Structure formats: structure tokens, C-alpha cells
Amino acid sequence: MVETLIDRFGDGAVLMMAGAVVGVLFGFAAQHSRFCLRAATVELSEGQVGPRLSIWFLAFSAAVLCVQGAISLGFLDVSEARQLAATGSLSGAVIGGLLFGAGMILARGCASRLLVLSATGNLRAILTGLVLTLVAQAALRGVLAPLREGLAGLWLIDGGAACSLLAQLGVTSSAAAICAAIALILAVVLAVASRLPVARMIAAGCVGVAVGLGWIFTYTIAQSSFEVVAVSSITFTGPSTDTLMGLVNATRLPLSFGVGLVPGVFAGAALMALASGEARIERFGPDTPMERYLIGAVLMGFGSMLAGGCAVGAGLSGGSIFAVTAWVALLFMWVGAMMTHRLLQVRVSGYRV
Template sequence: MIENLLIAWGEGPVLALAGVGVGLVFGAAAERSQFCLRASTVEVAEGHAGPRFSIWLIAFFAALTLTQGLIAAGALDVTAARQLAATGSMSGAIIGGLMFGVGMVLARGCASRLLVLSATGNLRALITGLVVTLVAQAAYSGALAPLREAVVGLWTVQGNGARNLASAIGLGAPAAAFLGSVALSAAIAFARRHAMSYARIIGAAMVGAAVTLGWFATYMIAQNSFEIVPISSVTFTGPATDTLMALVAERNIALSFGIGLVPGVFLGAGATSLLAGAWKLQRFGPDSPMERHLIGAVLMGFGAMAAGGCAVGAGVSGGAILSLTAWVAVAAMWAGAMTTVWIMKAGQSRPAVT
């Protein structure tokens, strides 16, 4: 079937269609489950890990379990994925991850969460997300590119086996899938202990399943195509910049998985929000100062490009295929976010000077 579609339509339209499909699943699941790395880090930093932390754990380990399960079954091969095959950067993962973590707390959402919230009528998220996208483009190929290259070049790691965490620790895909399933079961039990509904648990698991679906869809297209097709999955900073630049600078949009993913997520999140009666216009206000969001957006845009992906692109998609730099990046995001929460809490509790 895929081969027939490729012959009839070509690689670009088929990849875009796959992106839309994966995006619809991710957007709907993320909106209903309220999946958000920032909210998870805030809960943990404040010492009361509960529903939001559970959602992130379920999504992460669902993606890991399903992806490694397909690899173990011989139905998926991700060795050619950029997160494993290309040269990576440990310094970028650490510094960029820390910047992204700080930024998402200030902006009240990571890149994926901002896109989902934008679809529900949140104008704060829309403006913040546009700034993230513009800064990411500047860091990729604009005025900030030399600084990003300097950060990334401090400590690099070769591709292939050197970036494969499973190879480094001698963990095969069957063992990784088993350990992931154990962690997923524990995360679901933790969620039920905090009275989380089965609907939200399923939604969180579907977020992870969408990541696996992205890997599988692009792999199957690559296997059946006569052209070289990159294997990829859900990520937002790069595809968002590609989508924005295509809309404002190109008459003919070069279709790809990422070009389909972004509108797919927006449509999926917006549709579920409307159906649930949750769509509502939200603006900047006294409790959400614009300057804080913009500072956070700048940090996230640059940080994501240095780290090799956003909280989903590096943290979940890269983590699911056991990319070393992805795991380092998401650990740095957690560290940056939690430290920022502690500093902000300390500032709020400090007595005012009279």
C-alpha cells in the first residue's frame, strides 16, 4: 500500500500525510491528558509529585516500551536516525537542555505544550511559540548560528555506536522493552494512587504511542521509497521553523513529515478542545507578564537547537530510541526547570524591602 502511494503521490506528500496523522493523534492525546514537561518538573520541585508527573512518566515509558518492542520484533530499525547516526553534542545537550528547562518554566510550557495551548485559544502560547520558532531559526541559520555552533562544538560525540545508549551499557531491545514495560506499569499504578482517571492515563499513553507511530511510519516510508527518506518522529522546534519559513518565504512548500506534523497537532488539539467545550481565548495579564514569557521563549528557541531537540523531540522521541545525547538533554531540562522553580519560589517567599 505504501509503495503504491509513493508511486502515485511521491515521497513528500506521503510523508506529510503521515505527519498529519501522527500529529492528530499526538495533539488530541496531549490536549486531553494535559501532557506537559514543565508542569511535571514544577510538581517534583515543589515536593508533591502527582498527576502531572504521572502523565509525563506514562508518555515517556509508553514511547520507550512500544518503540523498543518494535525494534525487538524486527519491525523497526532506527540505526539511521539522526539522533543515533549523526555526530552529536554533549555540550549542546547539557547547555541547551539547561537553557530549555529554564525557558519552559518562564514561558509556562515547552514547545509542544505551547502549540497545543495555541489551538485551544491561548494567545499567550501562540505569541510565545512564534518567538520560540523565530529564535530557533536564528540559532539554526541566522545571526545566532555562530554562537550555537560554538556551544555545540565544545564537546562532540561521534554517531552510530557512540550515541547509542543501549550499546554503551550492553542493553538489547528486548531487555529495554521489558524494563520499559515494568516502568510503565509502575507509572500507571502511581497515577491511579493519585486518583487519575483511566481516560487521562490512556491519553498519556497515546502521547507515547504517537511517538512510536512516527518512528514506524517514517521507517516504513523509507523502506519502500527509492529516494533517501530520513527516519524521524515527533519533534517541534525544527518542524515549526520549517513550517513558518515555508509559509512566509516560499511560494511552493516542500512537503515533509514535519510540515504535516505541526498542523496535525494543531488540528487534533483544537478539535478535542472544541468538542470538550474547553476552547477559550486567553491573553496576557498581571499574573502572566509578557516579558517573562518572551525571555523564556528566547531561551527555549536557542536551547532546543543546541540540545538537538525540544522536550518531546529530544526528551521522548530521542529517549525512546535510547539516544545518549537525548537522555542527557532531557536530564538537563529537568535540572534547569527544577532549579528555576526553586529560585522563583525563594524570591516569592523573601520579605519585601521597605
């Protein structure tokens, strides 16, 4: 079937369609579940283990279970994925993770959450997301690229086995899938204890499933295509910059998985917001100062490119294939976010999360 679609529409169009399908599912589920890494870190930093943490835990464990289960069953091979095959940067993961974590606290959402909120009519999220995207582009190919490359080059690790946490620990994909299944059960128990509605629990799990589908779809297309197709999954800063720059600099947008993903997420979140009556215009106000959002956007834009991904790109997609740099980046996103939240609570009176 995939070969037929490629023959009829071309590799780029099929990748874009796959990205759109995955994006709609992610956007719909993320909006309904309120999936947000920032919310989970805020809850934990306040000494609570409740619904927001359980939502993130459900999504993460579901993503790992889907991906590692597919690998163990022979449906997926991620050995050629960028996070595993290319040279990794531990310094970039540490520094970029800290910057991104701090930024998402200031901006009240990570890159994925900003995109989802934009679809509901949140003007703060739209402006913050645009600034994040522009800074990410500057860090990737513009004036900030030398700084990013310098920081990333401080501590490098080879690609291949050195970049695989499972290879380093001697753990098989089957064992990882079993552990993820146990973690998913624990996440469900936590969600039930937190009185999270069943519909939101299912939606949180679907966020993880969307990540797994992204890996499976791109791998399947790569196996059927005569062209070189990158095996990847959901991430936002890279595809967002490519989409924005393509719209600005070209009369025709090159088709790819990311080009379908970004509008797909927007459409899925918008549909969910309209169906639930949650769509409404939100602007900056006295308790939502613009400068804090913009500083957060700058930190996230640079931090995500330095860390090799955003809270979803590194945290869920990279984490689900057990890339060392992704797990390190995710860890320091948590550290940076929790430290920033605690500092703001102490030093800024009246700051509302």
C-alpha cells in the same frame, strides 16, 4: 500499500499524510491528558509525586515500549536516525537542556505544550510560540548560528555505538522493552494512586504511542522510497521553523513529515478542546507578564537547537531510541526547570505556577 501510495502521490505527500495522522493523535491526546514536561518538573520540585508527573511518566514509558518493542520484533531500525548516526554534542545537550528547562518554566510550557495551547485559543501561547520559532531559526541558520556551533563544539562524541546508550550498556532492545513495560505498569500504579481519571491515563499513553508511530511510519516510508527519507519522529522546533519559513519565503511549501505534523497537532488539540468545551481566548494579564514569556521563548528557541531537540523531540523521541545526547538533554531540562522554579519561588513574590 506504502509503495502504492508513494507511486500515486509521491514521497513528500505520503510523509506529510503520515505526519498529519501522527500529529492529530498527539494533539488530541496531549490536550486531553494535559501532557506537559514543565508541569511534571514543577510538581517534583515541590516535593510532590502526583498526577502531572504520572502523566509524563506514562507517556515516556509508553514511547520507549512502542519503539523498543518494534525494534525487537524487526519492524523498525533506527540506526540511521540523526540522533544516533550523526556526531553528537554533549556540551550542547547540557547547556541547551539547562536553557530549555529554564525557558519552559518562564513561558509556562514547552514547545509542544505551547502549540497545543495555541489550538485552544491561548493568545499567550501563540505569541510565545512564534518568538520561540524565530529564535530557533536564528540559532539554526541565522545570526545565532555561530554561537550555537561554538557551544556545541565544546564536547563532541562520535556517531554510531558511541551515541547509543543501549550499546554503551550492552543492553538489547528486547530487554529495554521489558524494562519499559515494567515502568509503564509502575506509571499506571502511580496514576491510580494519584486518582488520575482513566481517560487521561489512556490519553497520556497515546502520546507515547504517537511517538512510536512516528518512528515506524517514517522508517516504513524510507524502506519503500527510492529517495533518501530521514527516519524520525515527533519534534517541534525544527518542523515549526521549516513550516514558518516555508510559508514566508516560498510560494510552495516543500512536503515533509514535519509539515504534516505541526498542523496535525494543532487540529487534534483544537478538536479535543472544542469537544470538551475547553476552547477559550486567553490573553496576557497582571499575573502573566509578557516579558517573562518572551524571555522563556528565547531561551527555549536557542536551547532546543543547541540540545538537538525540544522536550518531545529530545525527551520522548530521542529518549525512546536511547540516544545518549537525548537522555543528557532531557536530564538537564529537568535540572534547569526545577532550579528555575525554585529560584522563582524564593525571589519573586506572588509568582503563580
